[in-house]
Amino acid sequence: MSATTLRELSGLDQTPATLADATLILVDYQNTYTRGVMELTGWQPALEAAADLLSRARRAGTKIIHVMNDGGVGTPYDITAEIGRIHPRVAPLEGETVVVKTVPNGFVGTDLADHVDAAGHENLLIAGFMTHMCVTFTAEGAFLRGNRPTIVADASATRPLKSAAGAVTAAQLHDSALATIADLYGVVVASASDVK
Numbered sequence: 001m002s003a004t005t006l007r008e009l010s011g012l013d014q015t016p017a018t019l020a021d022a023t024l025i026l027v028d029y030q031n032t033y034t035r036g037v038m039e040l041t042g043w044q045p046a047l048e049a050a051a052d053l054l055s056r057a058r059r060a061g062t063k064i065i066h067v068m069n070d071g072g073v074g075t076p077y078d079i080t081a082e083i084g085r086i087h088p089r090v091a092p093l094e095g096e097t098v099v100v101k102t103v104p105n106g107f108v109g110t111d112l113a114d115h116v117d118a119a120g121h122e123n124l125l126i127a128g129f130m131t132h133m134c135v136t137f138t139a140e141g142a143f144l145r146g147n148r149p150t151i152v153a154d155a156s157a158t159r160p161l162k163s164a165a166g167a168v169t170a171a172q173l174h175d176s177a178l179a180t181i182a183d184l185y186g187v188v189v190a191s192a193s194d195v196k
Contacts, residue, residue, distance in 0.1 A: 005182060005183045005184070006183050006184040007182070007183065007184055013148065013187075016150045016187045016189050016194070017125050017150035017187070017195075018123075018195065019056060019060040019062045019195060021121060022062065022121050022123035022125045022150065023063040023064075023065060023119040023121045023123070023124050024053070024062050024124075024125045025067060025116075025124055025138065026050060026054065026064070026065070026066050026128055027067045027106060027127065027135055027138055028067060028068060028128050028129045028130070028134050029047065029050060029087050029089075029129060030069065030079075030084055030086055030129070031084065031085055031086075031087055032069075032077055032083055032084055032129075033129040033130070033157070034047075034087060036076065037076060038076050040129055040130060040158055040159045041158070041159055041160065041169075042157045042170065042174075043129070045154065046127075046129070046154065046155055047087060047090065048089070050089075050090050050127055050128070050155040051090050053127065053152060053195060054090050057125075058093070063097075063119035064096050065096075065097045065098075065099060066086060066090075066096060066097065067106045067112065067128070067134075067138070068099075068101070069084075069134065070101070070102055071084070071102075079100065086098075097115050099112045099115065104133050104134045104137035104138070105134075105137040105138055106138040107138065107141035108141065116147065122146070122147055123147070123148045123150065124148065124149045125149075125152060125195060126138060126139055126142065126149050126151050127152035127155035128155075129156065129157055129158070130157065130159065131156040131157060131173070131174045131177040132161075132173045132176070132177035135177065135181075136177045136181055136185075139181050140181075140185050142186070143184070143186060148186070148187075149185060149186035150186055150195075151178065151182075151187070152189055152191070152194075153174075153188055153189065153191065154190060155192045156178075157170070157174065158173050158177065159173075160173065
């Protein structure tokens, strides 16, 4: 049985954003998540979906913003080292905006809001790594500032975690994060191919 969402109860629009009416925000597609201690489950197919989405956005003339996390020198998020750089499959082209953040919400302590406002779109398309962390909190940040985020599920990924109740698989965590977003913060589409 499907529960009524807070979005439905609030009468919020459930229409997904399109490439023509949105700004695309790609969150933390860094090498950090493709190897070693932070390697995500399913990062390869998520990255391919993101690359497809990015390619179509470029062809459509969509405003594109790349967000990356800077954890400092010597960390898995060291943006001055190869491990912290954006993966080559979705690396920014010259002229595409890059926003560097230090916390999960891409709007906190950055100029992301300025770039979003300058693009002139209320709608945002958001995808990235990790679903339960920076994707969720950036979607929340977008919602709280009055934007309409649409999150692309198959272009996002996460990793398994431990909890007080036991192990949580990456798939469970990914689905739970998307359900949290869809309950209030934004529209969730299953696939990058669903974005028109």
